[in-house]
Amino acid sequence: MIPSQMLKGVLQGSVLAILGEKESYGYEIVQDLTAYGFGQISEGTVYPLLLRLEKSGLVSAKFMDSGLGPRRKYYTLTEQGRQALEAFRVSFREMTAAVARLPGFREEEEGE
Numbered sequence: 001m002i003p004s005q006m007l008k009g010v011l012q013g014s015v016l017a018i019l020g021e022k023e024s025y026g027y028e029i030v031q032d033l034t035a036y037g038f039g040q041i042s043e044g045t046v047y048p049l050l051l052r053l054e055k056s057g058l059v060s061a062k063f064m065d066s067g068l069g070p071r072r073k074y075y076t077l078t079e080q081g082r083q084a085l086e087a088f089r090v091s092f093r094e095m096t097a098a099v100a101r102l103p104g105f106r107e108e109e110e111g112e
Contacts, residue, residue: 020081025073059078061075061076
């Protein structure tokens with residue numbers, strides 16, 4: 001299980017990454033995060049995040065009919081959102097590379 005403070009730091013970028021692949025709605029994003037191994041993330045965490053992303057101009061949203069019930073609000077990355085996603089990717093790679101260099105995290109130490 002990923003501790004909530006660690007998750008908090010990467011959740012926005014992770015949602016942007018999902019939306020970078022496809023247009024999606026809140027519940028589907030929650031399911032995707034679970035499928036990717038993030039554990040049980042509540043809709044009560046994702047929906048406010050989506051609202052913040054929309055207000056900040058990183059995603060756009062539109063309501064579309066659903067064949068299975070009420071209309072759904074679908075989210076798509078904006079150009080600003082694509083730029084934010086790329087910045088997240090760069091920063092995350094730098095951070096994981098730095099952590100990988102720490103004692104106890106280096107690959108050569110694992111086999112010793």
